[in-house]
Amino acid sequence: MADLQHVLGPADLSDADRAAILELARSIKATDGVPVPSRLRVGALYFDPSLRTRASFEQAVRVIGGAAQTLNPADTWNIELDPQAVMDGTSVENIVEAAGVLGRFFHLIGVRSFRRPGPWAVERTEPVLSRIAEHAGVPVISLEGATHHPCQGLADLLTLHEHFGDDLRGLPVTLCWSWHPRALPTAVPHTFLLQAALAGCDVAVAHPEGLDLDPEIVAQARTAAEARGGRVQVTHDRAAALAGRRVVYVKSWGPLEGGAPTPTSLRHWLVDEAALAATDAAKVMHCLPVRRNVVIASEVLDGPRSIVLDQAGNRLWAQAGLVSHLARRHGVIA
Amino acid sequence: MADLQHVLGPADLSDADRAAILELARSIKATDGVPVPSRLRVGALYFDPSLRTRASFEQAVRVIGGAAQTLNPADTWNIELDPQAVMDGTSVENIVEAAGVLGRFFHLIGVRSFRRPGPWAVERTEPVLSRIAEHAGVPVISLEGATHHPCQGLADLLTLHEHFGDDLRGLPVTLCWSWHPRALPTAVPHTFLLQAALAGCDVAVAHPEGLDLDPEIVAQARTAAEARGGRVQVTHDRAAALAGRRVVYVKSWGPLEGGAPTPTSLRHWLVDEAALAATDAAKVMHCLPVRRNVVIASEVLDGPRSIVLDQAGNRLWAQAGLVSHLARRHGVIA
Amino acid sequence: MADLQHVLGPADLSDADRAAILELARSIKATDGVPVPSRLRVGALYFDPSLRTRASFEQAVRVIGGAAQTLNPADTWNIELDPQAVMDGTSVENIVEAAGVLGRFFHLIGVRSFRRPGPWAVERTEPVLSRIAEHAGVPVISLEGATHHPCQGLADLLTLHEHFGDDLRGLPVTLCWSWHPRALPTAVPHTFLLQAALAGCDVAVAHPEGLDLDPEIVAQARTAAEARGGRVQVTHDRAAALAGRRVVYVKSWGPLEGGAPTPTSLRHWLVDEAALAATDAAKVMHCLPVRRNVVIASEVLDGPRSIVLDQAGNRLWAQAGLVSHLARRHGVIA
Structure with missing residues (x-):
């Protein structure tokens, strides 16, 4: 199965793949x-909740003439990840059979499986997604895993191209942390960072102390950006990270090791018009859902800076491009 | 968005719309x-349970060659209706973004959102449906709201035409209350009343004291009926309201302000053959589900009077006509 | 409705039906x-959980160009089975209307309804499935009932043909009980037994004392097998039942009358390589999901004997053949 192309993160696609996917999406x-x-x-398997992804992924498959089916294993399945386990507990099916069966029914499988409790050192290996990819026998697309949300990344990229043209090299974009009552996972910020770096952007990341993103993903992004004429800078100084920027991607996240809610002392990281005044008329992005007046002020979301609905709408087309590309590459459609 | 045609109640369709929809449905x-x-x-969003609507609406879209998707926000979404709220509580998404995103994925959206707890004066404005219609950017169809159930109304109308011919003006129909252990909402009786009035029927409404329907909807129905050669009469005298009628539409409902179950002293409002003896061989209608031998006797449901399955079956075709009409009007299909 | 062809068990299909279905499935x-x-x-109604059937049945309908819809009445419906009941309790809909309505929306209905608590003498009449079949007005396919799982049976049969050729008469197959922490229902073992008998196999059944299958189904299988040159033997001696066999179908089940979990003293019925050593290089089958190292050892599932994924994958094609055959027979497709 070495020939199978799984997409668990932005780096699983070559520059040529990405160009082909964007071209299909636009068309x-x-x-x-x-x-x-x-x-x-195409089967879409959700171990975690979703509505935006559920709608846009199923419709993306239909837009290209395929049959999509959404499955919720959380309702009925308790899946064992160890093929050698003695399964006399609550798990009724092993990942070997679960993935193998789905691979017999579907030409391609999308899977959502968020970061679970437990050490980041384990979660960053994508224990669920990578084992499904290992046993499915067909390409697997992450619909948000522990480390990345590649479909969101492609939609973001399509949106950036629509607003800033074909060449994003050197574009000053900032990934800007914001407060949220819960400690959210880091898949979306990891993906935006790496995706923007792969496009050669000049990427700044601003967040409070103690909320570092995964060091290897930051290093990977830095290498990718520099190879394409961009750069990656990380700072705790939000004002510096926002000055003169063209794009501000707002996102809240918690510590890599999970844990307690973010302290309310950080609520002033709310992104409002005052915070954005020194940008270069920056467009504001967010993956949604967004808590108004907590993560981003209504004045921003309802104003001309916001391109959050363009982003969300592009989930449909970016995913149609991705699925179409993979289905062609694997000979399912001509 | 003034040009968008939302369908939240029977009066949102002109006589010409209705004729076109019925023609499409029949064909x-x-x-x-x-x-x-x-x-x-087409996306179908259910804030409340459904199986009949879920099946018939999704199939209606497929019958006309479209892709339907059923979404259950109740499972995962807690939606904030105030765009200016500080969302640091349990709501994770605002109606502005929720509706806006769905409007990017779908050409048309169906939404079910029943009357919620709280004053009727608020609920009668359809707080959920009207805000989704405001922010979706695409036509919104009510799959039963607080005030109306327009898809049921069109199915009822199609059924009346099938049994009583093209011209329903002057047809003596009675909307007849019946007992039920729960205080049910008034959307269906409101819609049948108004829909029959818009067809020019001679409409009688019979219910116990204290169960008045919305006075403005009754007045609107009266005006509509009289403009078309019909009339609307409301009474607490069931026997008088049934004598000589051709159609009896049975439905239970509770008080507009909600509240306690209907007293069991009203169980004799059960509609059985004895109650129907003085009608003019009336056909019996009900929107289903129906509690046998509580709302309607089995002898009626299993006998030749009952056209409840015709009605239910016509949900499919009436909705196919409605969706087809709206999709044509908005240029989605030719 | 005498002309309707319902499929609640393997014996509802004639040999000619079965041949036609297999031919369609293969093609x-x-x-x-x-x-x-x-x-x-096609509507698929699940009173009980499912993911494998849900995926394969919906995709089977799409493979033949139809529209499938999966419905979960367990979420919202409490259905009364007695048409004469006074429904003032928790049931909101009667099976008469529930089945009748679905029959108006769909050309064919699949229903899953497992054995419920209560006496086997009642459950073996399939109270839910048979009443839906009675009132639907369209063909009903069991997606696993109390007595049988005919779709699994067809997939098993297709798999046997793929591995053992066109003529299965005399093929030595063993239905071999295994331990499981729960007392599972008997639909799958009943179906494999009868399906193999209808193919003329030489069928052995091995299980501990007290776990007899339904005597009438065993007798029916014996008659069917003998009429086709096969036979049916039941034993408590597993070693004897495995010696020299070409196929071992592993399955756990509890007593017909339901009840307590199987005693752990029977855990040695685990099927491992040692247990299979005296077979004639037997292929191992199981309907999945399977508990590894409890029902079947990993060494068997991961080795060359196992054809469990072939079986599961054939659910898709066997069901496509079945639905296609019924839809043709009833004039829905040409």
């Missing part, structure tokens, strides 16, 4: 035509 | 042919 | 082509 979006029926069957 | 039903593939994508 | 599987759009609408 499908521009037409929004009657789908050409195909034999493509 | 689609007569053929039940292979769907002509279209680019239409 | 659809060999092509896996672009579905030919049809007008077929």
Whole structure:
């Protein structure tokens, strides 16, 4: 199965893959035509809640003429990850059979499995997604894992291209932390950082102390950016990180090791118009859902800076491009 | 968005709309042919339970070649209705973004949101449905709101035409209250009353004291009926309201302000053959689900009077007509 | 409705039906082509949990160009089975209307309804499935009932043909009980027994004392096998039942009358390589999900004997054949 192309993070796609996916996405979006029926069957398996991804992923498959089906194992399945386990407890199915069966029914499988409790050193290996990819026998797309949310990354990239043109090299973008009552996972910030770096942007990351992103992903992003004429800078000084920027990607996250809610003393990281005044008329992005007046002020979301709905809408087209690309590459559609 | 045609109640459709929808519904039903593939994508969002609507609405979209997707926000979403709220509580998404995103994924959105606890004066403004319609950017169809159930109304109308011909003006129909252990909402009786009035029927409404329907909707129905040669009469005398009628539409409901279950002293409002003896061989309608031998006797439901399955079956075709009409009007399908 | 062909168990299909279904299944599987759009609408109603059946049945309908919809009445419906009941309790809908309505929306209905608590003498009449079949007005397919799982049976049969050729008469197959922490229902073992007998196999059944299968189904299988040159033997001696066999179908089940978990003193019925050493290089089958190292050892599941994924994958194609056959027979597709 070495030939299978799984997409668990932005770096699983080459520059050529990404260019092909964006080209397909743009073309499908521009037409929004009657789908050409195909034999493509795609299963989407959610170990965690979703509505935006659920809607946009299922529709993305239909837009390219395929049959999508959304499955919720959380309702009924307790899956054992160790193929050698003595399964006399609560798990009724092993990942070997679960993944193997889905790979017989579907040509391609999307899976959502968030970071679970436990050490980051384990979670960063994507224990669920990587084992499904190992046993499915068909390409697996992450619909948000512990480390990355590659579909969101492609939608973000499509949105950046729509607003800033074909060449994003050197574009000053800032990934800006914001407060949230819960300690959220880091998949989206990891992906935006790496995706923007792979596009050659000039990426700043601003967050409070103690909320470092994964050091290896930061290093990977830095290398990718520098190879393409961009750079990656990380700071705790939000004002410095916002001055003169063209794009501010707002996102809250908690510590890599999980744990307690973020202290309310950080609520002033709320992104409002005052915080954005020194940017270069920055566009504001967020993956949604967003807590108004806690993460981003309503004045920003309702004003001309916000491109959050463009981003969300592009989930549909970016995913259509991704699925279409993989289905072609694996010979499922012509 | 003034140009968008939302359908939250029977009066949101003109007589010409209604005629076009019925014509489409009849034609689609007569053929039940292979769907002509279209680019239409329809989302159906259920804040409240459903199975009949869920099945018939999704199939209605498929019958006309579109892609339907059923979404259950109740499982995962706690939606804030105030765009200016400081969202540091349990709501994770604002209606502005929730509706806006769905409007980017789908060409048309169906939404079910029943009357919630709280004053009728608030609920009668359809706080959920009207805000989604405001922010979606695409047409919104009520799949039962606080005030109306317009899809049921169209199915009822199609059924009346099938049994009583093209011209329903002057047809003596009675909306007849019945007992039920719970205080049910008034959307269905409101809609049948107004829909029958808009068809020019001679409408009688019979219910016990203290269970008045919304006075403005009754007045609106009266005006509509009289403009078309019909009339609307409301009474607490069931026997008088049933004598000589051709159609008896049975439905239970509670007080507009909600509250306690209906007293068991009203159980004799059960509709059985004895109650219907003085009608003019009336056909019996009900929106289903119906509690046998509590709301309607089995002898009625299993006998020749009952057209409740015709009604339910027509949900499919009436909704196919409605969605097709709206998709055409908005240029989604040709 | 005498003309309707319901499929609640293997014996509801004639030998000619079965041959036609297998031929369709093989042809659809060999092509896996672009579905030919049809007008077929199929509803799948789950009173009990499922993921494998849910995925494979919905995809089976799509593979043949139809529209499938999965419905979960357990979430919202409490259905009364007695048409004459006074429904003033918790049931909100009667099976008469529930089945009748679905029969108006769909051309064919799949239903899953496991054995419920209560006497086997009642459950073996399939109270839920048979009443839906009685009132639906369209063909009903069991997606696992109290007595049988006919879709699994067809997938098993397709798999046996793929591995052992066109003529299965005399093939030595063993249905071999295994331990499981819960007392599982008997639908799958009943079906494998009867399905193999209908194919003329030489069927052995091995299980501990006190776990007899339904005597009438055993007798029916014996008659069917003997009429086709096979036989049925039941024993408590597992070693004797495994010696020289070509196929071992492993399955755990509890007593017909339900009740307590199987005693752990029976854990040595685990099927491992040692247990299979005296077979004739037997292939191992199981309907999945399977508890590794409790029901079957990992060494067996991961080795060359196991054809459990072939079986599971064939659910898709066997069901496509079955639905296609019924839809043709009832004139829904050409």
